[in-house]
Amino acid sequence: MILKKIFEKLKPTFSKGGKLGMFSSTFEAFESFVFVPDTVAKRKGSHVHDCIDSKRTMSVVIIALMPAMLFGMWNAGYQHFLSTGEAVSFIDTFFYGFLKVLPLIVVSYVVGLAIEFASAQIRGHEVNEGYLVTGMLIPLIMPVDVPLWILTLAVIFAVVIGKEIFGGTGMNIWNPALLARAFVFFAYPSKISGDKIWIAGLENAQSVADGFSGATPLSYAAANEIDKLPDTVNMFLGIMPGSIGETSTVAILLGAAVLIFTGIASWKIMVSTAVGALFVGFLANTFGGTPYLEMPAWQHLLMGGFAFGAVFMATDPVTSSQTEAGKWIYGFLIGVVAIVIRLFNPGFPEGMMMAILLMNTFAPLIDHCVVQSNVKKRLKRKSVI
Amino acid sequence: MLKVIKLKRGLDIKLKGEPEKIFGAAEKPVKYALKPTDFIGITPKLVVQEGDRVKVGSPLFFDKNKPEIKFVSPVSGTVSAVNRGEKRKLLSIVVTSDASDDYIKHDVGDFEKMSREQIINIILESGTFPFFIQRPYGIIANPADTPKAIFVSCFDSSPLAVDYDFAMQYDAEYLKKGISVLTKLTNGNVNLGISKKMLNSTIFNTEFLDAKNVVITAFSGKHPSGNVGVQISRVNPVNKGDTVWTVKLQHVVMLGKLFEKGIYDASKVVVLAGSRIERPCYFRVLAGAPVSIFANQIKRESEKENRIISGSVLSGVQISEDDYLGFYDDQICIIPEGNYNELFGWANPLRINKFSMSRSYFSWIMPDKKYDLDTNYNGSERAFIMNGQYEKVLPMDIYPVYLLKAIIAGDIDKMEQLGIYEVIEEDLALCEFVCTSKINVQEILRSGINIMIKEMNG
Known part of the structure; x- marks a missing residue:
């Protein structure tokens, strides 16, 4: 137990009043990372506690993100070599993508955690574990070639404006990871739209393989070129251009299975989001008009960031609806809004980000209505004598 | 026709050291x-x-x-x-x-012929009035009130609890008498909540308990189905301005004895349970008995401290070894203290000796395994991040997180609207148990109830 001794030795220095007392939150974060604290139940209250904690919860979400991340790394390499027309081994493909994605993840964590630690310290709070998930989500919803300085700005924006000014973890209104993407989307539109940005190295490429465009399925669809969409199997597997983690529906569904099985994310939100999307999709199919409107509704679920958004973004427990009835409404409306934006908005090919951020904004209102109906029921209840 | 109410939400925590169904002999305390x-x-x-x-x-x-x-x-x-x-x-x-x-002998005569006032007076004089707890607030009732109903839960669903079917076997007649006394105290019904398993019980069967103004409801489901608060919310919920009274089952027996024999007979059955007890079983003691009579039953190891709890492990009070059994408690639980640091506990994929309702651990594989839980928090306190977690263990039509937030904000109107009159600590104890963020739910709830009492009386 050398570790234990080290921590015990350092503790007085880092406690309030100690020489390095200003880093007490940081110390607590590291100590509780290594050791589960020896805190025991109070004299009155529950004397036993479930062994789940915030660290465990976040770890499970990270595990659920692994398939999407690993596939994203491979796909980044695959799409790159597809664009150059080179034929390389599986290992090389993955390794290329790995080297492209890793810096994004590192930058996201280093910048984000630095702000989290600093603000926890300023407030005198503990460091919350929420950023462990946000920090992984942010790179996965970026195009692979996003410059690191833009990513840095996006992370700063997301953590400071998205979270800390509201009071930190648990108090934020919008999903911080999506805010990071929204920041890039509006501040640097050229870096997150168009056909060239989704493939590593394509923008500055010397030569491009014949017939390769780099366009995502959504941009084909928005241009009503439905015949150019990848086949369903490839879309389902995720072998297509797109943000790093969003392309593979299979990998995302694996993550969804982990989240639903462990009960950490709400299956109600995932299901109702899909139902909302299909609802608008079928309406569009029914009335038709353009090839995009007539595209089978279920294909929407495979394209763009829909699956990733529904599984990992919409279900964020802090920014989603908190009531069970509210979750159905919230998810359904996300699906509806996302597809409406896709189909009817000429400006943005993808609607998932907007839809989730919009419904994040309305989630408290939905909850208010649900809770209010409970309150009314209570008031109306007649006394039985 | 007996009504059976099925409660879907809740959680049974299976602990080591369940009491064996025998009566142990403890030394007679001084x-x-x-x-x-x-x-x-x-x-x-x-x-x-x-x-x-x-x-x-x-x-x-x-x-x-x-x-x-x-x-x-x-x-x-x-x-x-x-x-x-x-x-x-x-x-x-x-x-x-x-x-x-x-x-001290009280002149009880035939209570059937007495007025409500006379009965209340006997109860007050004999010192048994503190048996009556009122809802809202979970405090001793006001003798001047007439409650709209009286509720008695006839089973305890909390971990390591007394099985009243076994414990009350010699007290059936007093129980019946006590219930008849209760019917004189309310204009409404005396509601008895039994568990579905007790339908075949000799003591708690409907024929035995059936009387005028007595309503029996059976509940099936996990803890907290035995909490009187949960039963009230399903049968005749407390609205603003309402008062219902609750009495613990063993206190009903004591009331029966009072009106049978004219004396305050404080004898009751308690269980001594938990993983730190040599042989967990039942004892018959007087209220206020010292814990020291069980001293030779406690397992002792130099490196392991024990926690002695008067009441259940979910909402009892820690007491010391020279302390005494709580007035309302019929459980003494002894479990290990959890004052140790666990290396990378949260990252351990199995953590086989810890229990979790969540499937992020593997307790779900062994639903019948009994655990030797200690008092460790298993994590540190964090901001409210999860949602939908408390609702899974609270079979009441209440939004616990909203209620708690209203309490933290000190918003009296909201607390009232969100149902603070219906709950006391034990009802939300499981929320505290399952909480990812390790929030002291019961403490917050009591602070809210105290605010309400102050507001209503001031």
């Missing part, structure tokens, strides 16, 4: 204590001093605000100590028993 701290919201005023002789049923103190509510000695003997804490707060009054069973 000292008993009555602890004013067991009674929430009263201001105790002593009527005895050290050295005074008391009988069984002699008042030791009363409530300054309602002097008619008296708190009496469970044994006859001499007041041997009056223990006070900070600011002279009265902690306990210790009576050394003379083993003579010198009772």
Whole structure:
């Protein structure tokens, strides 16, 4: 137990009043990372506690993100070599993508955690574990070639404006990871739209393989070129251009299975989001008009960031609806809004980000209505004598 | 027709050290204590001093605000100590028993012919009125109120609890009598909540308990189905302005004895349970008995500390080994303290000796495994991040997180609207157990109830 001794030795220095007392939150974060604290139940209250904690919860979400991340790394390499027309081994493909994605993840964590630690310290709070998930989500919803300085700005924006000014973890209104993407989307539109940005190295490429465009399925669809969409199997597997983690529906569904099985994310939100999307999709199919409107509704679920958004973004427990009835409404409306934006908005090919951020904004209102109906029921209840 | 209510939400925590269904023999204690701290919201005023002789049923103190509510000695003997804490707060009054069973006799006659007022007077005089707890707030009832109903839960679903079907086997007649007394105290019904498993019970079957103005409801489901608060919410919920009274089952028996024999007979059945007990089983003791009589039953190891709890592991109070059984408790649980650091505990994929409702661990693989849980928090306190977690273990039509947030914000209107009148600590105890963020739910709830009491009386 050398570790234990080290921590015990350092503790007085880092406690309030100690020489390095200003880093007490940081110390607590590291100590509780290594050791589960020896805190025991109070004299009155529950004397036993479930062994789940915030660290465990976040770890499970990270595990659920692994398939999407690993596939994203491979796909980044695959799409790159597809664009150059080179034929390389599986290992090389993955390794290329790995080297492209890793810096994004590192930058996201280093910048984000630095702000989290600093603000926890300023407030005198503990460091919350929420950023462990946000920090992984942010790179996965970026195009692979996003410059690191833009990513840095996006992370700063997301953590400071998205979270800390509201009071930190648990108090934020919008999903911080999506805010990071929204920041890039509006501040640097050229870096997150168009056909060239989704493939590593394509923008500055010397030569491009014949017939390769780099366009995502959504941009084909928005241009009503439905015949150019990848086949369903490839879309389902995720072998297509797109943000790093969003392309593979299979990998995302694996993550969804982990989240639903462990009960950490709400299956109600995932299901109702899909139902909302299909609802608008079928309406569009029914009335038709353009090839995009007539595209089978279920294909929407495979394209763009829909699956990733529904599984990992919409279900964020802090920014989603908190009531069970509210979750159905919230998810359904996300699906509806996302597809409406896709189909009817000429400006943005993808609607998932907007839809989730919009419904994040309305989630408290939905909850208010649900809770209010409970309150009314209570008031109306007649006394039985 | 008996109504069976199925509760889907809840959680059974299976702990090691469940009591065996036998009565153990404990040494006969010499000292008993009555602890004013067991009674929430009263201001105790002593009527005895050290050295005074008391009988069984002699008042030791009363409530300054309602002097008619008296708190009496469970044994006859001499007041041997009056223990006070900070600011002279009265902690306990210790009576050394003379083993003579010198009772104060009350003239009970035939209660069937008495008015409600006469019955209440006997109850007040005999010192048994503190048995009546009112909802809202979970405090001692006001004798001037007439409750819209009285509720008695006939089973305890909490971990390591007393099985009343076994414990009450010799007290059936007194129980029946006690219930008839209760019917005289309300204009509404006396509601008994039994578990579905008790439908075949000899004591708690409907034929035995059926009486005028008695309604029996069966509940099936996990803990907290046995909590009287949960039962009230399903049968006849507490609305604003309503008052219902609740009485613990063993106290109903004591009331039965009072109106049968004219004396305060404080004997009750308790379980001594938990993983730190050599042989967990039932005991018959008097209210206020000292824990020291069980000293030889406690497992002792030098490197492992024990926690002694009067009440359930989910909402009881920690007491020391020289302390006494709580007035309302019929459980003494002893579990290990959890004052150790666990290396990378949260990252351990299995953590086989810890229990979690969540499937992020593997407790779900072994639903019947019994756990030796300790008092460790298993994590550190964090911001509210999860949602939908509390609702899974609360079978009431209440939004617990919203209620707690209203309490933290001190918003009295919201607290009222969100149902603070319907719950007390034990109802939300499981929320505290399952909480990812390790929030002290019960403490917050009590602070909210205290705000409400202050608001309503001030």
